[in-house]
Amino acid sequence: MSDILTSVPRRLLIGGVWADAADGATFPVDDPATGELLCHIADAGAKDARAAEDAAVDRQQEWARTAPRARAEILRRAHGLLLERTGDLARLMTAEMGKPLAEARGEVAYAAEFLRWFSEEAVRIDGGYGTLPDGGTRMLLGRRPVGPCLLVTPWNFPLAMGARKIGPAVAAGCTMVFKPAPQTPLSALALAAILQEAGLPDGVLNVLTTSRAGQVCEPLLRGGRIRKLSFTGSTEVGRLLLAQCAGTVVRTSMELGGNAPFIVFDDADLDRAVDGAVTAKMRNMGEACTAANRFLVHRPVAEEFAERLAARMGALVVGPGTRDGVDVGPLIDAEGRAKVEALVADAVERGARVLVGGRTPGGPGCFYPPTVLTDVHPASRLTETEIFGPVAAILVFDDEDEAVRRANDTPWGLVGYVFTEGLDRALRVGERLEAGMVGVNTGLVSNPAAPFGGVKQSGLGREGGRAGIEEFLEYQYLAVPVR
Template sequence: MPLENNNLLVTNGWINGQEITAKRLFSVVDPATCREIAKISDLGAKHALAAIDAATDALGAWRTITRDERKRLILKWAALIEQNIQNLSEIVSLENGKPLREATGEINQCVALLRWFAQVSENLVGETLVAPNPSQRNYTIKQPIGVVACITPWNFPAAAVIVKAGAAIITGCTTVVKPSEETPLIALAFAQLSKQAGILDGVFNVLPCKDPVDVSQEFCRSEDVRMLSFTGSIPVGKELYAACSGTVKRLALELGGNAPFVVFDDAHIEDALDGAMGARFYNGGQICVGANRFLIQQSIYQEFAEKFAARVKTLKVGNGFDENTNIGPMINPSALKRLKSLVKTAVSKGAEVIIGGSQDKDRTLFFQPTVLTEMSPKMDAFHIEIFGPVACLYSFKNEAEALHLANATSAGLAAYVYSSNQERLARFSESLEAGVLGINSANIFANDLPFGGIKQSGLGREHGMQCLEEYVETKSICMGL
């Protein structure tokens, strides 16, 4: 895997500012070619304990340096990431498979996030309260929660690391990151750059491992780890939730979604189609806020389906390094198998494939962009997170049915609705059970906009000032004079 800056290709763990080797190795594979990119040190429970110790030892110094100094170091880290954007984007595209332009966008977002964290950290302040009597003063201060364990996913392997660890670090916390076994290289590259930026050893530790169970268990049982931030599936999130109960950790859980995409017959259909393409097919559909259930009003169902299929037909499947590629591969054989089974099951129960529907020319891990019509809420696809380039179209008669179908899920991460009726949009804005809503828009991310789910889609928020609040404790001080 040649890079212009080969120092960014770190294949060992990273603890206390140093590379850590292990006897066991595991392979990181390019999903576009199924070829090995690199062999990575496979760290385990003892390494997790060492990383937690390093983070604990570094906490005293990191939490007490001035905010201005932390800002300076974070901004230097951001500048180094920006200077190496080409190499870092290539790493993401190679290990994840996404188109290079999307990988570049992700790295740019990492830079923007770090700079935004540095900027708004100045607003993380306590309050001086009204004195209850002349001889007492009451006030609050904000203090870092402590060591934070971060477990990050493969679908946005760079941004997920920065939105968690970057936020924690700017507030004065230290971190131990366990990246996905599918995509550990970008987190390790960030570790190398954090050291170059001058961030103290032990503040940002990275534990690559093939089997996450042993490392995650150490995170959960450690009393030194005061917070765990996880992005991943609902079932795994529940397991971590239960495992952390013994130490009563703070948790930030960004779990799965099952987003409805509701289109009423008074919507501007071309705008809805624009939104649908991004909400379903960005990152190959491997996105937690992806539109899982397209709920289309009956009177425009056929028109929407035909126009949608025509647009989907233009998408090109291929290697992320081909500048014409829109859809990269699925991340691994299990993901491909799950999509094939989902489509097969839906068709067996009456769904119609109007475009796509199968593995792309039997080539490795590519799946054709697919549109399924005649879908029913009784089908499995209505209740699960699809996580691939498959769009499922359901119909509804009226507003009441649309709202019922949209909320008929245990997940509550994102939802989308298109209509020209402002009163209806106001009603849906209040009634849709999701943490993030796209109203006549599928652009639902901004650095200052809190992001997170309700119901079983998680706890806490990423982005926005609430993101930084996750990593601090508010201490109340009552001082007699």
Template sequence: MTALGAAAVATHVPYIAGRWVDGIAGEVAVVDPATGEPLATVRLSDTAQCLGAVDAAAAQLDAWSATAPARRGEILRRAYELMVERAEELAVLIVRENGKTIHDARGEVAYAAEFFRWFAHGADRVRGDMRRSPGGTNWIMVSHQPVGVALLITPWNFPAAMVTRKLAPALAAGCTVVVKPSLETPLTTFALVEILAEAGVPPGVVNVVTPDPPGEAVAAMLADRRVRALSFTGSTEVGRVLLRAAADNVIRSSLELGGNAPFLVLDDADLGEAVAGLLVAKLRNGGAACTAANRVLLQAGIADEFTALFTEQLLRTTVGNGLDESTRLGPMVSAVELDRVTGYVRAAADEGARVVVGSAGPGGAGHFHPATLLTGLDPDSALLRREIFGPVAPVLTFVTVDDGVRLANATDAGLVGYVYSGSLERALGVARRLESGMVGVNRGVVSDPGAPFGGVKHSGLGREGSEEGIHEFLETKYVAVPYH
């Protein structure tokens, strides 16, 4: 039985050196968030097994790095084709282990596959250059080489896209990798490993480990001098810990960390378009996205009308099992996440916030949270400093555009922001002032394989996707060549 049939498979094991190997540190259950029922069990890796995965990756580094870029690209292109062929199967698997709606899961699979296609065309297009030295005595030849073995650590919220967004550029660059997926949603990673093997990735180039708790094993891998790159997506708190651990070996680190995205609606915006954009920016993936609109900032003149329109849409939101085509909001991934978000709303209400609306969940054993709209928050509310990562929209109003920009920037996070205005010049003026790595102007989605994804301030280091993404896995080399 393959990993793509994971919903029916009893046990999954780590993947090292091209083989499924038995975990040796116990096992953990993967649970369907909609039912609370176990889907599968995953055998856990201990520290020694994780270091064995580093061994396997290091053993194949020279051969994979020497593989012709065009061949690496062909393999990634084939992986893209296989993902497209199996898109519905993958989408169902994502819903089963993650809880998001089937509509969101289909979108994720399409997005995730695009990274294989994008970097298939990037493997043989890494640019170097050759220039004459200022003194005229030699030529300066600049090229780019694979950084080495890369450790990729991925979260639970996008179990396909967060893996391919790291794997594709690493493989295109000529790096070998060790992947540590979230143990809440590891089954999609196992499915992608099978696809890559079928596409032609040699044994040992991609390895998957499953330590739990991960701290000791991850620290040991970062302490191994053969590991030269770290790519992590997750919370800012964990990112700080990993960056400290990576510092000892001066490991090249790409960190996509927490967000606290402002969603600004100016008084000249098309309110229908802005409401539609907020529904996507807030409720896509159940709000469990680093790019989710975390704070809704409305200019005073349109605040009441906008809130009424958005409330009307939230009341129409269908909550239920993500496999149901009519569902627009699925369960949260775990009871822990449900309790966390419920606690945030309760604390905000205790501080004086008004719960305007919440769609009714289906009850039962699933981890369902209603779509929730909060008003009347104090600008210093603790909720506004947190990344909610759930279907909760706190609303604040502002008077002038300057006030709105100040509210938007009043956070240590700086991943993404959104602004809606009927004037492109006005919107771009706000976009330039927002302290974030990305801005959506009159649109609720910014993610694109061809765009550089990443943030500023405490939201991380480096960029993923686009031409910048492959350079996270490349070192620049300068060679002085005699001039003739």
């Protein structure tokens, strides 16, 4: 592992130059599986933020004029480099955030696919031409980049979330200031170095690793030169950033929290439903905004589904993600594990039964076992907050209307899951769910070719798919009178 760590830059990237923080500050990056220090990383402050903003602003006009094919080729080369270095990038990701190596390798492929997808979108940015109703004026409709962007990503998918934001920004012709999460800066720095190697010009992508997010982000959003914010994180932080964007009317796209319902009807294929439940719950140890949070199961099959799910969850192997055969790595930090412990304790106090798991193991690392709870009281705290851990809470319903009502009884609306063998029911229930995405008989909805995002307090805008590049483009309309 030491060879990988030494090969990754640990400095800020500003104007194409890797540099220490202006005040020399650094912050530690720890391994959540052991609690041991991995390294120290440059800790950007307000002065560094201004320098990164200057570099992005200075480069914007020239970068916007770059040929779409040239931007596409940069992304395509970066796509190839990511795939070539899958093993090293996966080990780096596992070291800083804990997910098992097999899952980390899958994330590298997922991240690379965003770069390939948006390389293809870069050459398909179009406009329009038409005659206005007065008959004497022609409308020329063009597209142009929104301008310098601030990209803020979370720790749970450190490579994929960076690629999902950087890819469309590069394709659209936007320059960027990129602030990754302080828990997982190494994957973001490795991605930036690969893009630099792929030919991305100096100043187009600037990277600020920092533990002082307020000092870095707020001045950029209030300053008037950053024209776009793309943020993935909690709803609480999203609200704060929206307020900071209001003064200069910064365009925003936000992928915020979730409280995903996973609905199993009595006509569902239970083998398929359990497979989907494990996928939807256990991806990234449950630390995903798309993770199934509330399992709503039709009463006639509730007991059998719970027993089957408990057997599957109980068979998963917990341990450091670097070990062969491990299915479940550590949670990101002690605070994250304490939250999961408190939510389970609250549910048990309200009458929930623990079918498997539920006890924190001893020893180093932030591990928590896969846990299945049944007889969960609807007022339990874990039904109304994002668990972000490997805990499946099962609640029972008696009819379709009740299932939909309870599924929608939340301020969030990112994703929902529906398992049924009835096509009519699948369409009817799916369309009634207040969610930006619905998985029908599948526990996996994320795909670079599809628009990812939610409704209500789960966010604004979409990432991925054709919609992903639209978030980084503006329309310009030219009226041309014809004499």
